[in-house]
Amino acid sequence: xxxxxxxxxxxxxxxxxxxxxxxxxxxxxxxxxxxxxxxxxxxxxxxxxxxxxxxxxxxxxxxxxxxxxxxxxxxxxxxxxxxxxxxxxxxxxxxxxxxxxxxxxxxxxxxxxxxxxxxxxxxxxxxxxxxxxxxxxxxxxxxxxxxxxxxxxxxxxxxxxxxxxxxxxxxxxxxxxxxxxxxxxxxxxxxxxxxxxxxxxxxx
Numbered sequence: 001x002x003x004x005x006x007x008x009x010x011x012x013x014x015x016x017x018x019x020x021x022x023x024x025x026x027x028x029x030x031x032x033x034x035x036x037x038x039x040x041x042x043x044x045x046x047x048x049x050x051x052x053x054x055x056x057x058x059x060x061x062x063x064x065x066x067x068x069x070x071x072x073x074x075x076x077x078x079x080x081x082x083x084x085x086x087x088x089x090x091x092x093x094x095x096x097x098x099x100x101x102x103x104x105x106x107x108x109x110x111x112x113x114x115x116x117x118x119x120x121x122x123x124x125x126x127x128x129x130x131x132x133x134x135x136x137x138x139x140x141x142x143x144x145x146x147x148x149x150x151x152x153x154x155x156x157x158x159x160x161x162x163x164x165x166x167x168x169x170x171x172x173x174x175x176x177x178x179x180x181x182x183x184x185x186x187x188x189x190x191x192x193x194x195x196x197x198x199x200x201x202x203x204x
Contacts, residue, residue, distance in 0.1 A: 042119040042150070045110060049075035049126050058110040061118075069109045073102070078127035086130060095135070103136040103143075111138060114147060121150040129153070175201040 043066075044059040054073050058066040084096055114120060120143070122133050133151075134144040143149065175197065177183075177190025181204040194201035 041115075042121050043114045044121045044123060046123040047106070047125065047128050049073070049078050049128055051075055054078070054128075056106075056110070058113065060113075066113050067110060071105050073105060075127050078131060082127055082131045085132065089132065100137055103138070106133070107136055107138060107143065111143075111146075116146050117148070119148045119150055121152055123152055123154065173197040173199050175199060177201055177203055179204040 041061040043061060044057075046057040046059070048055045052074055054071040054075075055068070056071070057068040060066050081096070081098070081102065085099070087093075088095055124131070124133065134142065134149040136143040138146055175190050175194040177193075178187035181187075187203055190201040190203060
């Protein structure tokens with residue numbers, strides 16, 4: 001065995017995977033998902049809209065594929081639909097009437113396989129990157145009311161995840177908002193968050 005191989009095999013496994021990722025070499029997504037989700041039994045939902053349909057995969061916390069499916073909603077649909085949803089939210093209007101149908105299409109095949117309170121980590125792509133998936137409706141509830149929601153732009157990022165909680169802690173929470181003094185909503189939000197954290201916000 002060469003000196004290089006000896007050194008390589010002596011370092012922690014997650015560092016090895018990180019090294020392979022940096023070198024552009026293939027990594028094992030199942031192993032990565034297992035390590036990342038082991039602490040909180042997270043489930044991963046990968047969603048990829050194409051020109052014809054939208055594909056999704058549901059990965060369980062052990063890295064296994066629970067299921068995959070395709071939806072008759074394509075990239076162009078979500079590219080047009082997402083700005084309408086965001087505009088409604090920004091102007092405090094009701095979500096589009098199609099929201100219930102879109103929610104059902106995006107969740108009905110997998111959400112029952114995820115226990116309540118288990119983390120759902122979405123890996124969205126393309127026109128779904130900005131769609132507020134946490135607000136998908138499940139019955140009379142938003143998904144965020146049923147499960148904690150996380151987002152990651154790419155599964156390959158798990159190669160940089162050490163699986164360890166940071167030991168560094170802030171002694172004092174910092175809340176920043178409305179840095180230019182032109183966003184009343186952001187200012188109100190910062191004030192409310194600061195009040196919950198018992199701190200003074202830094203505002204513009």
